[in-house]
Amino acid sequence: MTARVGVVTFPGSLDDKDAARAVRRAGGEAVPLWHGDRDLRGVDAVILPGGFSYGDYLRCGAIARFAPVMTELVPAARAGLPVLGICNGFQILCEAHLLPGALTRNSGLRFISKEVRLRIENIRTPWTSQFTAGREISAVLKSGEGAYMAGPATLSDLGARGQVVARYAGPNPNGSAADIAGICNEAGNVVGLMPHPEHAIDMLTGPSADGLGFFTSILLAAARA
């Protein structure tokens, strides 16, 4: 049976169609989830897509955290449901305290939209198993508040426990602490990623097809579960 991956649409979500396309391209079934429904529709995994949920008002992700769908998602994630937050989704996961730290204004104070190189450092998560450790991939960074920040103790813990999923391999584009581009929770099922793998699924519309690895990984994880 094909794995079913939910993609949540909040008011202001923008890359939800793209995330769904990436799931389909990897061979899975993309299941739309609505912010106002307290229902995960029995999916095997969930993606919180990029965008500007609630206009980024108050603080990126701060309002989305209180959406009805999150009241189902948070306990499910704590119980092991694989969740990938991309860009605004990463910000929401931090606001929901499923991931530590916060995403802050880019060091250059401007929105950045460009191809970036990433090094995959943790391949034990259900979202990264199809990569090889240390592999460099190409994806798209597009965010105004993408600089990952956390206290020294948290940063040290993240490093020590292998919770850094990906780092920027080239020049640090946005002032992220320790060049961090993505992290996971201690269990590894919840992953937040600032760059967009769903915009790197083919050479026609993206810089590479490297990003597909996140989506093939989750399909494999769902098949094994």
Place this chain on the structure above:
Amino acid sequence: MRPQDTVRPQDTVALAAATPQRPQPHAELGLTAAEYARIREILGRRPTDAELAIYSVMWSEHCSYKSSRAHLRQFAEKAPPTEALLAGIGHNAGVVDIGQGYAVTFKIESHNHPSYVEPFQGAATGVGGIVRDILAMGARPVAVMDALRFGPADAPDTRRVLPGVVGGISFYGNCLGLPNIGGELAFDPCYAGNPLVNALCVGVMRHEDLKQAIAEGPGNKVVLFGSTTGPDGIGGASVLASASFGGAGEGAKRPSVQVGDPFMEKLLVECCLELYAAHLVVGIQDLGAAGVSCATTELAAGGGVGMRVSLDAVPLRDAALGPAEILMSESQERMMAIVEPAGVARFLEICARWDVPATVIGEVTGTGRLEMTWRGEQIVDIPPGSAADEGPVYDRSTQRPANQDALAADDPAALPRPASGPGLRAGLLALLASPDAADKAWVTEQYDSYVRGDTVLAAPQDAGLVRIDEQTGLGIALATDGNGRYALLDPYAGAQLALAEAYRNVAATGARPLAVTNCMNFGSPEDPAVMWQFAAAVRGLADACAALGVPVTGGNVSFYNQTGGAAIHPTPVVGVLGVHDDVRQRLSIGFREAGASVLLLGRSAAEFGGSLWASVAHGHLGGRPPAVDLDAEQRLAAVFAAGAAGGLLAAAHDLSDGGLAIALAECCLAGRAGCTITLPGDPFTSLFSESAARAVVAVQPSCEEAFARLCADCGVPATALGTTGGTHLTVTGGFSISLDELAAAHRGTLPAIFG
């Protein structure tokens, strides 16, 4: 205009009839004495304050096209016969059939004046406004572009205006989730006090989804939905965009700039598309310039019906607003729909699902009159067509500028030019680093070009290319071009060259050019010299569209781009839409592989009037612009189309500002491969001439013969230049520049100025 209703009784239709002599501030609202008299004649009495507000904004230059309309008729009269046009000029935007059941609507519009006064919000709301135009046609907006022009890059005020404009476009477009796929960025001292911010949006729909701004069916409800109405942007169109800058009162224009909320616009887009899909919309109009005045008069006039509106029902964000202010407010992110009574509940339900406020404010009537009430009294009773369609039309006087002949006589042939290898090398690097030709990544990296996942080409490619159908590969290409220097030297030819370049850029991706939109940026129409430029440019564009077989589907005129007596260069900006049968076969500009033959297509002559070289090397602007050869443009486009479909080409790049020199540098930098070439004629002319109808291509190895046959069949001269490969741009017998040095020159300029 603050309402007088706090200091005296509300002005009503009855009061207006009873007090014919009451003085009214028509001049302050931008209406001439003759226009005011005409309003009185139409109504048979003096207008009420609210009616005066409606006429003042609807008859403003911005909304009525009163100075340009007589000329713009040519776009329709000379339009080439085409079956591709589903809706033409006069609608919110033109609609073009691109096949497979899809239709595309696109339009470019200026937001020049607001962007100078308040760059961030001015530019942001420019994006918002054009997106709503596209949405109102029934289409899903799928991409945006921006054509921007500023004063000298290093001028202090440019450092205020440019980052604000770019930041505003970035903020609004990114938050809205529309890929920004290209456009233009140019600098010239003439734009220092009048920057040009022209925003383009393109949308896609199925044929049967086309919507019109028509109110039909007496008894149907008028629904206002989206943001609440506030005091922002009051008189933006009439006060701001229909007068020159300068003199007293400039401070008073500041509050006239609108404030945008892209989050609400995103909700409005999704909400409208769901309403369309549910077949709940009889007619629809966006609220842009002139707000409620425009939407009500145009909807009613469009359907030939009447409308009764209760202004008390309009949801306000400032309870102190009076009826005239409500009518003139340009608060953003609002739409007005005509809905059958049985569909209202479902309509409001869908709006609620998207958290979009929606209110029934009136209904369609059979009276043929637009009637409005406020606090129980009638304050508007007019024939809607008199405001929407029957505004004044002026045949403004034209006068060939006194210096036109002197300009033409000032031939750049007399300018000193480099001949040696080192001199040519330095010339190329200087042009490549000039703000006009420099890499625009500082700007374009602030725009999301990836969202929606269908962007195949974006800046710095010749044109933006968006996939429409994932199965068939059907796509659309878009480019905007304009050159104020050419247009100053010869507005007729300048407009044609703008069209030719945009047409060529679209064709260079392998797409087939189909239709045209335009934004005419000029000085004051009250200056006969400006009006002469405008008339010539419109005539030139209309003639060229006819020759190329691409109709104008809509556009926008922006007058009064002048500060005091100094007007901008006449700047017609032309957008061309093309259809790509299979975006997987697209052509792009980068030299990627080594060993491909590099060819120059087209004929080169020594043409330097208005050229980038004359401007950068000598600060010179004079002589004649390059010759226009529309037949050659068509033949070149045929070569691109067949070359792309046949897989013959590895790269293609049109030649424009800076000629072959800049084009080759851009090909090398985009694809990260060098080339070694031999110049076919006089080295200086070969490198820097700006002759039109030319391109450089890299031919796929083993396809050389087939491509040569194609060029011969199409009658396009093809000159072998050399081959791709290596780490340098090398001109045999001349000079060699490493890609690193090219990149440093190209990429350093804008970051050095703007940080």
